[in-house]
Amino acid sequence: MSIKNKYEQATPEHVMLVVLLVLSVVFLIEPIVSNYPDDARVFPQMTAAVVFVGSLLLLVRNYLPGALGTVVNESINITTSDSSAQEQVAQREAEQTGSAPKRTLGREYGYEVNDTVFMVVSSTIYFFAGWAAGFLFVTPLFVLAYTTWFRIRTAVGVGLAVLSTVIVYLFIEFLLLPLDQGQILDFSPFLEPIGLVVGVI
Amino acid sequence: MVVEAVVESQLLLQLDTITEGLQIALSWPVIGWMAVGLLLGIVLGALPGIGSPVGMAIVLPLTLPLDATSAVILLVAIYSGAMFGGSIAAILINAPGTESAAATTLDGYPMAKQGLAKNALAIATTASALNGFLAAIVLILISPILIGVVLAFGSPEYFLLAILGISLITIVTQGSLVKGLVAGALGLMISTIGTGILSPTPRFTFGQFGLYNGISFVAALIGMFAFAEMMKLAARSQIAESDIELGGSIKDGILTVFKYPKTVLKAGLIGMGIGMIPGSGATTSTFVAYAEEARSSAADGRFGEGDPRGVIAPEGANNPTVSGSLVPTLSFGIPGSGSTAVLLGGLLMHGLQPGPTLFGDQLQITYAIFISLFLSNILIVLVGLSVIPYASRLTEIDTNIIIPVVVVLSFIGAYTLNRNWFDVAAVLALGVLGFYMVRYNYSVIAFVLGIVLGPIAEENFFRSLQISGGSYDIFFDPINRPLSFMLVLGIVFILVGPFLKPYVERTLDRT
Numbered sequence: 142m143s144i145k146n147k148y149e150q151a152t153p154e155h156v157m158l159v160v161l162l163v164l165s166v167v168f169l170i171e172p173i174v175s176n177y178p179d180d181a182r183v184f185p186q187m188t189a190a191v192v193f194v195g196s197l198l199l200l201v202r203n204y205l206p207g208a209l210g211t212v213v214n215e216s217i218n219i220t221t222s223d224s225s226a227q228e229q230v231a232q233r234e235a236e237q238t239g240s241a242p243k244r245t246l247g248r249e250y251g252y253e254v255n256d257t258v259f260m261v262v263s264s265t266i267y268f269f270a271g272w273a274a275g276f277l278f279v280t281p282l283f284v285l286a287y288t289t290w291f292r293i294r295t296a297v298g299v300g301l302a303v304l305s306t307v308i309v310y311l312f313i314e315f316l317l318l319p320l321d322q323g324q325i326l327d328f329s330p331f332l333e334p335i336g337l338v339v340g341v342i
Numbered sequence: 343m344v345v346e347a348v349v350e351s352q353l354l355l356q357l358d359t360i361t362e363g364l365q366i367a368l369s370w371p372v373i374g375w376m377a378v379g380l381l382l383g384i385v386l387g388a389l390p391g392i393g394s395p396v397g398m399a400i401v402l403p404l405t406l407p408l409d410a411t412s413a414v415i416l417l418v419a420i421y422s423g424a425m426f427g428g429s430i431a432a433i434l435i436n437a438p439g440t441e442s443a444a445a446t447t448l449d450g451y452p453m454a455k456q457g458l459a460k461n462a463l464a465i466a467t468t469a470s471a472l473n474g475f476l477a478a479i480v481l482i483l484i485s486p487i488l489i490g491v492v493l494a495f496g497s498p499e500y501f502l503l504a505i506l507g508i509s510l511i512t513i514v515t516q517g518s519l520v521k522g523l524v525a526g527a528l529g530l531m532i533s534t535i536g537t538g539i540l541s542p543t544p545r546f547t548f549g550q551f552g553l554y555n556g557i558s559f560v561a562a563l564i565g566m567f568a569f570a571e572m573m574k575l576a577a578r579s580q581i582a583e584s585d586i587e588l589g590g591s592i593k594d595g596i597l598t599v600f601k602y603p604k605t606v607l608k609a610g611l612i613g614m615g616i617g618m619i620p621g622s623g624a625t626t627s628t629f630v631a632y633a634e635e636a637r638s639s640a641a642d643g644r645f646g647e648g649d650p651r652g653v654i655a656p657e658g659a660n661n662p663t664v665s666g667s668l669v670p671t672l673s674f675g676i677p678g679s680g681s682t683a684v685l686l687g688g689l690l691m692h693g694l695q696p697g698p699t700l701f702g703d704q705l706q707i708t709y710a711i712f713i714s715l716f717l718s719n720i721l722i723v724l725v726g727l728s729v730i731p732y733a734s735r736l737t738e739i740d741t742n743i744i745i746p747v748v749v750v751l752s753f754i755g756a757y758t759l760n761r762n763w764f765d766v767a768a769v770l771a772l773g774v775l776g777f778y779m780v781r782y783n784y785s786v787i788a789f790v791l792g793i794v795l796g797p798i799a800e801e802n803f804f805r806s807l808q809i810s811g812g813s814y815d816i817f818f819d820p821i822n823r824p825l826s827f828m829l830v831l832g833i834v835f836i837l838v839g840p841f842l843k844p845y846v847e848r849t850l851d852r853t
Binding site for chain 1: 407540751774
């Protein structure tokens with residue numbers, strides 16, 4: 142099998158295991174490179190060793206011999222309940238779930254974007270925008286964008302955006318969190334008049 | 343004579359502490375937070391895709407301004423309420439709000455289709471609350487025994503117990519043993535980021551001051567339970583609309599539960615027993631209770647076609663699982679499920695240390711938690727039965743409305759913890775990791791347990807070595823530390839058992 146074929150067969154689990162492998166190597170080597178004292182070094186290295194060996198075994202599990210392969214691949218569950226009842230539930234859920242994909246703005250314009258990917262990408266953008274400009278003014282934009290994409294009624298989307306903004310504002314007001322200030326942009330001067338009004342109330 | 347006097351004084355002391363716990367549970371605002379938690383739990387449990395772990399995880403950082411007792415009781419009430427709330431969606435739209443309510447769909451939904459939705463919901467409310475109520479009493483009664491066990495543990499035992507807990511979870515949850523161990527070790531490994539516990543060495547911070555305090559375990563809980571669950575929810579196709587009408591009678595439903603006392607008690611025992619096993623939550627207990635009822639009543643049962651016992655059994659098991667899972671969580675810091683993992687996070691976040699402290703100096707708080715569980719089950723009947731007429735509205739909420747709100751609350755909640763952007767980033771990164779861990783059968787609970795117990799395990803590991811002058815023999819000394827030795831044997835048995843299983847089976851076959 143060529144490397145290209147193997148690359149094509151890689152699943153997200155393989156990617157995850159490679160990430161864990163790299164991470165464990167960092168946790169094994171960094172204490173030596175940075176000369177950590179024993180009481181700061183032993184425990185992370187012990188746990189990293191388990192992650193390293195385990196991830197490696199899982200990565201090459203299809204090539205492991207005999208008993209070792211069985212142990213790595215075999216699923217163990219000491220509290221196995223009636224699987225027929227669980228299968229029945231899964232079957233009914235599948236029947237109940239609509240087969241048609243969700244209505245999205247993208248699909249209406251002929252673009253096929255996976256719903257989970259959209260959720261993660263939009264949340265990531267929300268995180269970075271929140272970091273740069275503060276969550277207060279970014280939150281309604283995120284909620285509106287998300288609800289618009291999934292074709293939620295505009296009134297509901299706007300209502301949710303307002304509700305989310307109010308929640309963020311309450312965090313600023315009562316927990317004194319600087320959510321109106323980002324690492325790049327600072328919108329706090331805009332809030333001063335609102336703060337005065339709330340203070341008077 | 344002397345022994346009798348000692349026993350009598352101990353009993354009086356226990357009674358005093360229980361009274362103190364009762365006063366705390368009934369005091370204001372504690373009882374108010376309990377009611378809020380219960381309502382919130384019912385609503386969150388009824389929303390398809392949102393269960394108690396998600397609800398508790400997003401509420402967790404919001405409890406920061408509360409006192410420890412109110413915060414923990416709020417979380418326990420959400421947990422308890424969500425157990426009942428999950429059955430609403432299961433019965434009305436055949437889509438369980440929580441995984442623990444999945445078994446309820448088997449007979450609950452057919453009952454609703456036969457025009458008995460109110461009966462099914464009333465059965466669920468009554469069975470869940472009745473057994474939850476009984477289980478809370480059992481929990482209070484067995485506490486004195488737990489106290490003795492907990493106080494016998496020292497540093498080496500606590501370190502080994504954390505390792506045993508993670509090992510046990512790997513064989514209780516689905517998936518291979520190696521996957522579970524990797525997940526648990528990864529959690530422990532990530533918990534070491536930040537300033538060292540015994541020496542002030544910044545570890546794996548790479549010059550970033552934001553990482554000096556490490557990755558908050560609360561952020562990890564939010565990522566693993568709330569964000570990952572939202573990713574799962576985004577992937578799910580829209581639930582087909584239900585055409586169920588709320589027919590039937592609430593009164594008949596309540597009376598049905600009392601017609602089957604054996605079913606109710608059996609479900610309660612199964613729920614509480616399975617709840618005590620680390621890693622096995624209400625999903626397991628409800629299916630086991632259902633399967634047992636279907637087996638023992640097979641002769642006259644119509645299971646799968648709307649048999650009320652098919653609702654009583656899983657619903658009667660779910661709330662006792664809450665009580666059962668509190669035993670390993672509060673006594674040893676080993677959570678029994680995702681929800682108790684979040685609860686454990688809540689305890690630690692508010693400075694309540696599971697184990698000797700909660701069963702020693704802070705015993706009144708432990709009793710207050712147990713008593714609030716007892717009270718919340720009374721409230722479930724009152725609140726649960728009164729929400730039945732409006733229950734269907736909750737299940738009609740579009741999941742795409744829920745997702746952005748949960749994402750916003752998750753991010754803001756994570757930022758609230760330490761005003762640290764790394765915590766928010768951790769929610770995002772660990773959320774994605776959690777999504778794939780669930781997809782490929784890696785135990786999320788083992789990971790979370792690792793990240794929550796990491797600092798405790800590391801501290802006790804080094805404290806043990808300090809006691810022994812650096813010798814690892816302290817963990818393997820059957821004469822001076824028999825408990826520690828037994829825990830080591832337990833870990834070895836769990837880890838080596840699967841390797842020996844094929845040989846043992848072959849030998850048994852031959853004989």
